[in-house]
Amino acid sequence: MKIAVVGTGYVGLVTGTCFAETGNEVICVDIDADKVEKMKQGHVPIYEPDLEVLFERNQRQGRLKFTTDLKEAVDASDIIFLALPTPPGEDGSADLRYILGVAKDLSKLITKYTIVIDKSTVPVGTAEKVHAALVENLDESLFDVVSNPEFLREGVAVDDFLKPDRVVIGTDSKKAEDKMRRLYEPFVRSGNPIIFMDLRSAEMTKYAANSYLATRISFMNEIANLCEKAGADVDAVRKGMGSDSRIGKRFLFPGVGYGGSCFPKDVQALAHTAGQHDYDFRILNAVMGVNTKQRFRIADKLEAHFGEELKGKTIALWGLAFKPNTDDIREAPALYTIDRLLEAGAQVRAFDPEATEHVRKIYGEKVTFCEDQYEALDGADALAIVTEWSVFRTPDFDRMKSLLKQPIIFDGRNLYDLERMQEAGFHYDSIGRQPVVS
Ligand SMILES: NC(=O)C1=CN([C@@H]2O[C@H](COP(=O)(O)OP(=O)(O)OC[C@H]3O[C@@H](n4cnc5c(N)ncnc54)[C@H](O)[C@@H]3O)[C@@H](O)[C@H]2O)C=CC1
Numbered sequence: 001m002k003i004a005v006v007g008t009g010y011v012g013l014v015t016g017t018c019f020a021e022t023g024n025e026v027i028c029v030d031i032d033a034d035k036v037e038k039m040k041q042g043h044v045p046i047y048e049p050d051l052e053v054l055f056e057r058n059q060r061q062g063r064l065k066f067t068t069d070l071k072e073a074v075d076a077s078d079i080i081f082l083a084l085p086t087p088p089g090e091d092g093s094a095d096l097r098y099i100l101g102v103a104k105d106l107s108k109l110i111t112k113y114t115i116v117i118d119k120s121t122v123p124v125g126t127a128e129k130v131h132a133a134l135v136e137n138l139d140e141s142l143f144d145v146v147s148n149p150e151f152l153r154e155g156v157a158v159d160d161f162l163k164p165d166r167v168v169i170g171t172d173s174k175k176a177e178d179k180m181r182r183l184y185e186p187f188v189r190s191g192n193p194i195i196f197m198d199l200r201s202a203e204m205t206k207y208a209a210n211s212y213l214a215t216r217i218s219f220m221n222e223i224a225n226l227c228e229k230a231g232a233d234v235d236a237v238r239k240g241m242g243s244d245s246r247i248g249k250r251f252l253f254p255g256v257g258y259g260g261s262c263f264p265k266d267v268q269a270l271a272h273t274a275g276q277h278d279y280d281f282r283i284l285n286a287v288m289g290v291n292t293k294q295r296f297r298i299a300d301k302l303e304a305h306f307g308e309e310l311k312g313k314t315i316a317l318w319g320l321a322f323k324p325n326t327d328d329i330r331e332a333p334a335l336y337t338i339d340r341l342l343e344a345g346a347q348v349r350a351f352d353p354e355a356t357e358h359v360r361k362i363y364g365e366k367v368t369f370c371e372d373q374y375e376a377l378d379g380a381d382a383l384a385i386v387t388e389w390s391v392f393r394t395p396d397f398d399r400m401k402s403l404l405k406q407p408i409i410f411d412g413r414n415l416y417d418l419e420r421m422q423e424a425g426f427h428y429d430s431i432g433r434q435p436v437v438s
């Protein structure tokens with residue numbers, strides 16, 4: 001099939017590359033001319049394991065092309081994915097200006113039957129707005145609007161796309177449904193379903209899924225904070241709970257709050273949608289409130305430990321990306337931690353395997369950025385861990401002790417065994433577990 005993907009962020013790039021991988025002809029459009037030029041030269045603009053090899057192969061074999069010219073892409077395709085940003089507006093609602101702006105442009109460019117697909121995360125009723133924008137200049141017989149929300153996770157995006165748990169498609173057109181089924185068949189061979197539904201339900205499904213996952217995380221962060229006070233161990237509690245098949249083991253990890261470009265904005269946007277319908281969605285407000293507090297959890301612990309003396313102390317920080325295997329720092333808990341530490345007058349020595357350059361652009365000289373995790377420890381009064389990169393999981397504890405001024409670790413991701421830390425002689429405080437005091 002001939003596909004255009006408008007917007008080459010995380011979702012657009014992965015969507016375009018994976019559809020090219022299954023033999024489709026894909027043309028990706030972006031307004032960022034510099035980015036398009038670099039992609040044409042083979043450069044993948046994001047760090048995403050497994051993407052590069054597919055990107056390179058499909059580009060070399062001529063199935064994956066890039067342009068800044070929307071008309072060229074429209075002429076070359078009969079399926080158009082909108083993978084455009086939907087950032088939060090001032091009132092928390094999803095800003096639809098990119099989606100509706102491009103829909104308006106498409107209404108002047110489409111000349112043959114085309115399926116226009118909302119791949120971005122968009123609120124209930126957006127497909128109708130896209131339809132209204134298209135119909136301004138276009139006969140209704142020439143297009144269908146489909147909602148096809150994306151459930152990929154950064155860091156494992158290619159795998160999630162090629163082997164999805166399910167594909168959700170909202171449409172009221174049989175013609176579009178048949179074409180979408182054929183398009184996605186290669187990805188659901190393992191038996192996972194393509195679930196067809198009406199447009200509004202498909203749009204709601206995406207927000208419901210993200211908000212439910214965020215709710216699990218905030219719930220576990222509350223359980224963890226209570227475990228600390230009540231003398232329990234959240235790791236044991238998590239295993240005990242998660243073994244109930246009605247609950248499940250995944251997404252029960254407490255930490256420093258959820259970050260990233262999606263959970264924070266999507267929970268907020270769903271709360272806004274509820275407000276528009278005069279519905280007080282109380283759980284969502286609590287989920288957001290818990291997260292706002294939790295992302296300062298490690299900074300709070302450092303402040304409680306050092307008191308006034310935090311001023312002038314040097315804190316090593318392991319992890320800057322909002323989660324491992326990505327260089328994405330949008331809403332990263334590390335940024336909240338850094339802000340609080342700098343405010344308290346502490347010095348920060350930070351290391352991240354992939355995200356350093358993005359964070360350097362924000363803090364410049366205010367933070368010392370290090371080449372590796374051990375360099376960050378050199379002369380520091382304590383270590384704070386905020387992202388669970390694999391490389392932090394089995395460090396050389398003797399070397400760490402020799403570099404730190406004091407053997408103190410605040411771990412926002414529960415990476416280490418408590419007994420092991422006791423034996424190694426660390427003061428070790430994590431999330432939802434009793435502190436090891438050596
Ligand atoms: N990042 C993720 O992991 C996931 C994101 N989503 C949703 O997908 C949507 C896109 O997210 P990301 O890929 O992270 O976006 P992004 O913000 O990383 O990238 C968007 C791209 O669109 C381009 N763009 C902006 N206006 C344009 C225009 N008029 N024409 C062509 N290109 C234009 C930008 O230059 C940029 O390259 C959002 O709604 C997001 O909520 C859904 C699932 C996963």
Ligand SMILES: O=C(O)[C@H]1O[C@H](OP(=O)(O)OP(=O)(O)OC[C@H]2O[C@@H](n3ccc(=O)[nH]c3=O)[C@H](O)[C@@H]2O)[C@H](O)[C@@H](O)[C@@H]1O
Nearest residue numbers: 150151152153154217251252253255258259260262322323
């Ligand atoms: O809509 C989106 O954009 C995507 O949002 C999330 O994906 P992503 O933001 O890439 O990352 P997650 O792995 O979900 O992690 C989000 C945040 O929750 C935190 N988290 C996750 C799981 C957990 O058990 N505990 C926890 O604190 C992570 O550290 C991270 O800060 C969803 O998992 C995807 O299904 C969805 O497509």
